[in-house]
Amino acid sequence: GQNIDQPTEMTATEGAIVQINCTYQTSGFNGLFWYQQHAGEAPTFLSYNVLDGLEEKGRFSSFLSRSKGYSYLLLKELQMKDSASYLCAPTDSNYQLIWGAGTKLIIKP
Amino acid sequence: GAVVSQHPSWVICKSGTSVKIECRSLDFQATTMFWYRQFPKQSLMLMATSNEGSKATYEQGVEKDKFLINHASLTLSTLTVTSAHPEDSSFYICSARGGEEYQPQHFGDGTRLSIL
Numbered sequence: 468g469q470n471i472d473q474p475t476e477m478t479a480t481e482g483a484i485v486q487i488n489c490t491y492q493t494s495g496f497n498g499l500f501w502y503q504q505h506a507g508e509a510p511t512f513l514s515y516n517v518l519d520g521l522e523e524k525g526r527f528s529s530f531l532s533r534s535k536g537y538s539y540l541l542l543k544e545l546q547m548k549d550s551a552s553y554l555c556a557p558t559d560s561n562y563q564l565i566w567g568a569g570t571k572l573i574i575k576p
Numbered sequence: 577g578a579v580v581s582q583h584p585s586w587v588i589c590k591s592g593t594s595v596k597i598e599c600r601s602l603d604f605q606a607t608t609m610f611w612y613r614q615f616p617k618q619s620l621m622l623m624a625t626s627n628e629g630s631k632a633t634y635e636q637g638v639e640k641d642k643f644l645i646n647h648a649s650l651t652l653s654t655l656t657v658t659s660a661h662p663e664d665s666s667f668y669i670c671s672a673r674g675g676e677e678y679q680p681q682h683f684g685d686g687t688r689l690s691i692l
Contacts, residue, residue: 498678509669509683510620512578517678554620562677566620 471567495560582684599670606672609653
């Protein structure tokens with residue numbers, strides 16, 4: 468079957484660094500997306516990894532290990548506006564995104 | 577770039593009414609568009625996938641006669657909720673993808689539908 472495992476909720480302090488882990492199982496694999504979703508809003512694309520390794524984009528970085536079925540999203544210099552849910556969405560053999568419930572990140576001053 | 581416009585943002589209507597939601601890609605051609613619904617604190621649930629000029633592919637359990645999808649051009653898809661009832665109340669979100677299948681989906685702002 469297809470499965471995504473992320474922590475339900477995490478708390479971090481403004482200015483700090485946080486890493487959100489994701490393990491997944493899919494039928495085939497064609498890359499993994501990370502999206503940010505603020506409460507009551509639609510998701511916003513953050514990153515896409517298809518090869519093993521780290522992709523850096525400003526304060527956000529995403530890592531992928533295909534052999535381990537593992538990815539993480541690293542957020543640096545946290546800001547209050549980073550409080551949101553972060554969705555790890557791997558793709559299957561048909562490029563269909565598999566959605567979990569995501570990780571709710573709470574940033575405290 | 578990659579802007580997707582969805583409207584209306586909010587709809588409140590009486591039971592039995594049909595509601596049409598529009599999804600437009602403003603600055604790219606959307607080869608494929610997706611329609612999702614999301615209940616509070618739950619994950620996105622894919623309802624259907626549509627490619628321009630062809631019939632939509634519905635996910636299991638989604639009634640195609642209830643949720644009519646039209647993808648008439650490379651920039652516009654519509655979802656019509658026919659004879660809506662209170663259980664259809666939800667957050668409906670469209671997304672669009674251009675080019676190859678590995679391209680990201682870009683989402684509209686969503687439509688909050690409340691059926692009285």
